[in-house]
Amino acid sequence: MTQLRKYSFLGLTAIRSSFAYLGEQLFGLVFLGVILFIFLQLWRATFAGAGAVKLGDLSLGQMIWYLAIAEGVVMSRPKIASEVDQDVRSGSLSVQLLRPLEYPLAKLTSSFGERLVLFGLIAGTGCLLALIFVGTIPFSIKGLGSFLLVLPIALLLDTLGFLMVGLSAFWLEDTSGFTLIYSRMTMVLGGMLIPLELFPDFAKPIVEWLPFSSAVYAPARLFVCPNLELFWGVIVRQGLSLVVLGLIVFLLYRAGLKRIHSNGG
Amino acid sequence: MISRFQNYASLGASYFRLNLSAMLEYRAAFWSQVLAMFINDGVWVLFWSVFFSKFKIVGGWTANDxxxxxxxxxxxxxxxxxxxxxAGQLPRLITQGQLDVWMLYPRSLLTHFILGRSSASASGDVLFGYIAFFALVHPNLERSLLFVLFTVSIMVLFTAFRxxxxxxxxxxxxASNLATALEFALISLSTYPSALFEGAAKFVTFTLLPAAFVGALPVEAIRDLNLEKTVLVLFGTLIFAALGVVVFYAGLKRYESGNLLEMRG
Structure with missing residues (x-):
């Protein structure tokens, strides 16, 4: 119980700290506006070209709202990978180890706290832009409820993935390349650019079980087009991804600790 | 004029050699960044080629485009x-008052400053661009020459924009976050077919975010061997290059030193 309070406090501190620096993030919203406008034009042309009212069971309006949420998840990506990379390579990890905290858990909760605030800002602005671009879409209490249940796990899962990338600094000279590739996989395989329903038939069942889609596609899809079957499927896949990624992070950290050489000073 | 240009070209070549040597000190990190950027670009091309071949939405644009x-x-x-x-470090150095060291040289401040640093991942972009174009598009001599010309004009335009x-x-x-957001917005706008943008949006791609001179016009000029569009791209690039110089020196009058002690090797 004390452990839980300790890490919750770290998360809450990160949330409060993020509010203090929220102004710095406002300029990033310029990019969000541009990218949502591009997607609006792209999907307008796609719907018109296909002569369809719905693509992947989503209308044009639902597609733009879907993208607003998906962009929120991707653009709120934490800097946890580069922070862990720096801690490992600069040796400041040894200072962190003196604290009565498990380093990966401390980084995870603190990044998760920051991310909640950033996601709120980006997705909120994205939804406002979607409202201006295409108007409102049908929402339901059940749908919003399932979205709110799935969203924190999605953000946690994605943060855990980047923590895993950062921990590879124990073995790699530089992790920025790995971070870039991982973030592209999140965008493409996560369904940020197009929903999973529009993926080629052979790819969909594979992509569905990867953690990227549980982090990006799942909350966005449940937000715009909820259904109970999808919700339970997402919960199972998210649970499984959390266990697998959590185990990988645990093993990487344990193995990495053995490579630390402290020279004092 | 010509000897002055030769002088700065020689300085640029020396800086490039020095920066490359410095980056190759961390050989694994350098090559991992190059490779990661190459894969990153490849993923985007593959993704959008599949998308545009599935949805025939953009009049005249083929997979080759x-x-x-x-x-x-x-x-x-x-x-x-x-x-x-x-050029990408400019907002940070201005904010921290770290331009002083560049002012001490008997060189043109702006030209000397922007030459002072190389990015490792940028080499991955260059390699990808040239390999992808020549290996996949199979251009004739005229198109090859135009491609080389446009990569140089885009280099100038993008630097001026930065x-x-x-x-x-x-x-x-x-303005670090704002500059980054604007750079991403320019690159994003540049990589989509021009047919998506009409009216005010098209005007923006020629002015505030000059994506038309980076993506659409060069592609159409290469495809159609169009002299008019080639001249337009070069003209637009010159205007932005001049604007870059004017804005920088206008801003420099407001520069405040950070009074930091700094040495360059």
Whole structure:
């Protein structure tokens, strides 16, 4: 119980700290506006070209709202990978180890706290832009409820993935390349650019079980087009991804600790 | 005039050699960044080629055009990062008052400053752009020459855009996030078919975010061997290059030193 309070406090501190620096993030919203406008034009042309009212069971309006949420998840990506990379390579990890905290858990909760605030800002602005671009879409209490249940796990899962990338600094000279590739996989395989329903038939069942889609596609899809079957499927896949990624992070950290050489000073 | 140009070209070549040597000190890190950027660009091209072949939405644009737009943009932006990489550091250095050291040299401040740094991942962009274009598009001699010309014009334009965006820091105090958002917005707008943008949006791509001179016009000029569009791209690039110089020196009058002690090797 004390452990839980300790890490919750770290998360809450990160949330409060993020509010203090929220102004710095406002300029990033310029990019969000541009990218949502591009997607609006792209999907307008796609719907018109296909002569369809719905693509992947989503209308044009639902597609733009879907993208607003998906962009929120991707653009709120934490800097946890580069922070862990720096801690490992600069040796400041040894200072962190003196604290009565498990380093990966401390980084995870603190990044998760920051991310909640950033996601709120980006997705909120994205939804406002979607409202201006295409108007409102049908929402339901059940749908919003399932979205709110799935969203924190999605953000946690994605943060855990980047923590895993950062921990590879124990073995790699530089992790920025790995971070870039991982973030592209999140965008493409996560369904940020197009929903999973529009993926080629052979790819969909594979992509569905990867953690990227549980982090990006799942909350966005449940937000715009909820259904109970999808919700339970997402919960199972998210649970499984959390266990697998959590185990990988645990093993990487344990193995990495053995490579630390402290020279004092 | 010519001897002055030769002098700065020689300085640029020396800086490039020095920066490359410095980056190759961390050989694994350098090559991992190059490889990661190459894969990153490749993923985008593959993704959008599949998308545009599935949805026939953009009048006149073929898979070859999608490859060309990514190749020419990646190579041009990459050349900018490889030769004028310091332009991306401009807002941070202005905010921290760290331009002083560059003012001590008997060289043109702006030209000397932007030559001072290279980005490792930019080399991956350049490699990708040239390999993708020549290996996948199979151009004839005229198209090959135009491609090379446009990668140079995009290098100049993108550098000028970075200088303008970075110079906002002279007026706003801090502009790193704004400059990054504007750079991403320009690159994003550049890599989509021009047919998606009409009216005010098209006007923006020729003015505030000059994506038309980076993506659409070069691609159409290469495809149709169009002299008019080639001249338009070069003219637009010159205008933005001049604007970059004017905005930088106008802002410089407001520069405040950080009074930091700094040495360059």
């Amino acid at each position: 999608v490859i060309t737009v990514w190749a020419v943009t990646a190579a041009g932006v990459g050349l900018s990062g490889a030769f004028f990489g310091n 200088i303008i965006a970075g110079s906002f820091a002279f007026f706003l105090g801090s």
